[in-house]
Amino acid sequence: MAREICSLSVELGRQIGVLIDRSGRVIHVIVGDNKSILIPQLSQVRSSTGRLKGLRCVHTHLKGEDLTQDDLMDLLFLRLDLMAIIKVRKDGLPENLYAAHLVPRPVDGQDWVFLPPVPPTRQDQDIRHLITALEDEFSRTSQTKKVDRNRDRALLVSVTTSTKKRAGESMDELAELVRSDDIVVLDTFIQRRDRINHKFILGKGKLGEIMLTALRLNANLLIFDQELNPSQVSSITDHTEIRVIDRTQLILDIFARRALSREGKLQIEMAQLKYLLPRLGRRDDALSRLTGGIGARGPGETKLEIDRRRINDRLSGLAKKLKKVSRERQQRRSRRRKKNLPVISLIGYTNAGKSTFLNTLTHSKILVEDKLFATLDPTSRRLRFPEDVEVIITDTVGFIRDLPPELLQAFKATLEELHEADILVHVIDVSNNRFPEQVRVVDQILRNLHLETLPCLRVLNKIDCIPPEYLLEQAALYQAIPVCALDSMTFDPFLQQARQLVLKKWN
Ligand SMILES: Nc1nc2c(ncn2[C@@H]2O[C@H](COP(=O)(O)OP(=O)(O)OP(=O)(O)O)[C@@H](O)[C@H]2O)c(=O)[nH]1
Ligand SMILES: [Mg+2]
Numbered sequence: 001m002a003r004e005i006c007s008l009s010v011e012l013g014r015q016i017g018v019l020i021d022r023s024g025r026v027i028h029v030i031v032g033d034n035k036s037i038l039i040p041q042l043s044q045v046r047s048s049t050g051r052l053k054g055l056r057c058v059h060t061h062l063k064g065e066d067l068t069q070d071d072l073m074d075l076l077f078l079r080l081d082l083m084a085i086i087k088v089r090k091d092g093l094p095e096n097l098y099a100a101h102l103v104p105r106p107v108d109g110q111d112w113v114f115l116p117p118v119p120p121t122r123q124d125q126d127i128r129h130l131i132t133a134l135e136d137e138f139s140r141t142s143q144t145k146k147v148d149r150n151r152d153r154a155l156l157v158s159v160t161t162s163t164k165k166r167a168g169e170s171m172d173e174l175a176e177l178v179r180s181d182d183i184v185v186l187d188t189f190i191q192r193r194d195r196i197n198h199k200f201i202l203g204k205g206k207l208g209e210i211m212l213t214a215l216r217l218n219a220n221l222l223i224f225d226q227e228l229n230p231s232q233v234s235s236i237t238d239h240t241e242i243r244v245i246d247r248t249q250l251i252l253d254i255f256a257r258r259a260l261s262r263e264g265k266l267q268i269e270m271a272q273l274k275y276l277l278p279r280l281g282r283r284d285d286a287l288s289r290l291t292g293g294i295g296a297r298g299p300g301e302t303k304l305e306i307d308r309r310r311i312n313d314r315l316s317g318l319a320k321k322l323k324k325v326s327r328e329r330q331q332r333r334s335r336r337r338k339k340n341l342p343v344i345s346l347i348g349y350t351n352a353g354k355s356t357f358l359n360t361l362t363h364s365k366i367l368v369e370d371k372l373f374a375t376l377d378p379t380s381r382r383l384r385f386p387e388d389v390e391v392i393i394t395d396t397v398g399f400i401r402d403l404p405p406e407l408l409q410a411f412k413a414t415l416e417e418l419h420e421a422d423i424l425v426h427v428i429d430v431s432n433n434r435f436p437e438q439v440r441v442v443d444q445i446l447r448n449l450h451l452e453t454l455p456c457l458r459v460l461n462k463i464d465c466i467p468p469e470y471l472l473e474q475a476a477l478y479q480a481i482p483v484c485a486l487d488s489m490t491f492d493p494f495l496q497q498a499r500q501l502v503l504k505k506w507n
Pocket of ligand 1: 348349350351352353354355356357367368369370371372373374375376396397398399461462463464465483484485486487
């Protein structure tokens with residue numbers, strides 16, 4: 001076969017390449033120009049269950065050049081079993097075959113090794129043995145990081161203009177979010193830049209480094225700390241097949257997993273679709289490149305338009321259902337109002353301890369977890385203060401920095417319920433070293449929701465985890481009441497102040 005390809009290649013003056021699977025079958029033929037070939041997206045090609053793609057690329061080089069940097073990048077980005085070139089002589093006959101493959105550990109500082117040149121006819125058997133051995137070696141080297149195969153395994157990436165300290169803190173929070181979504185974190189990369197490129201989120205060199213780590217640690221997901229635009233996403237997915245998501249999608253995913261109430265589920269589906277809609281454009285691109293635009297289309301209508309219309313239909317359907325559900329909620333709420341009790345709403349950054357506080361205050365058993373966004377559905381309980389003042393106390397969804405606007409919009413109805421509160425109690429996790437930033441974020445969200453005029457009591461929670469001197473200092477600084485939400489013995493100062501505020505507002 002090599003002979004035919006070489007003579008055709010010379011005749012056309014173009015490189016010709018073939019993708020060969022492990023049983024030796026040619027599954028794709030590529031015709032390039034005189035200097036390069038462009039390997040198509042292979043995401044739909046299922047050819048191996050191993051770490052490598054299960055495909056090798058063999059192509060012609062017409063001017064006697066060695067494997068190029070681009071060839072090696074393709075080898076890496078597409079996780080090819082092998083990248084090989086055949087140098088073709090002027091008379092159209094094959095010279096030798098030159099090949100390179102990836103290695104689990106760098107050899108002499110290189111991430112790939114070159115095989116000695118061989119006549120092209122003599123490759124097949126040896127190469128198959130070589131690839132089997134390579135797969136074995138790759139899986140053996142990552143045994144040290146044994147992880148559950150069913151869980152996603154991610155590399156976290158931050159490309160940022162902010163300071164090292166802030167980038168690190170933000171990365172820590174991203175890791176907590178990732179953990180809350182039941183994903184394993186394998187490694188993190190922080191790339192600081194003077195400016196962010198709006199087309200390419202990462203340079204090819206850095207992307208190469210990340211892909212190599214992904215291959216060696218067996219990661220299947222890249223999660224970016226920054227929201228990515230469609231062009232930045234495709235600047236990665238055009239070259240590699242690894243899944244890419246950003247922080248917003250991660251938060252949406254956590255919410256989708258955790259929503260229990262019908263209203264919550266509707267709200268999240270809406271937020272996810274709204275996030276998806278402007279990002280559809282590029283997807284169709286990739287799709288039509290793969291399918292050649294055949295199938296799944298009505299006359300005169302592109303696949304993209306159909307998807308858009310479906311999503312828009314679904315969105316208006318959701319909006320209707322939501323309206324109905326929130327009417328029902330309002331009826332419930334006005335029934336509660338008739339009981340004429342003051343309402344205290346607990347608010348605060350996610351994981352601050354709001355639900356724990358409510359549980360201990362009212363002897364309830366709302367789900368409490370050391371995960372972000374444990375609570376999505378608002379819950380109310382009655383609470384009797386000393387001397388028989390009775391109130392309703394409600395728990396809400398936690399806040400977070402850079403809350404996706406789609407999500408804020410979707411939860412607007414739930415959050416608007418906060419307007420009914422007589423008093424807000426802002427629960428702060430003083431044991432978290434990022435808490436000052438978290439307080440700022442919560443105050444800002446309250447302003448955005450026009451809730452800043454409500455009386456608000458600040459509570460410093462988790463005081464069991466910090467030294468007393470530090471607590472004194474911070475309580476004075478934030479004019480906040482210390483509590484340990486796990487221990488009702490610490491609640492007296494809070495109960496007294498809350499009671500006073502209620503009586504003042506209520507009489
Ligand atoms: N040590 C200590 N841990 C606490 C305290 N209060 C809450 N926690 C822990 O903090 C974690 C989060 O508590 P939650 O009550 O779920 O926090 P939340 O504010 O409701 O969080 P979201 O619902 O996710 O917004 C849990 O692991 C709690 O056990 C406290 O006073 N001391
Ligand atoms: Mg909660």
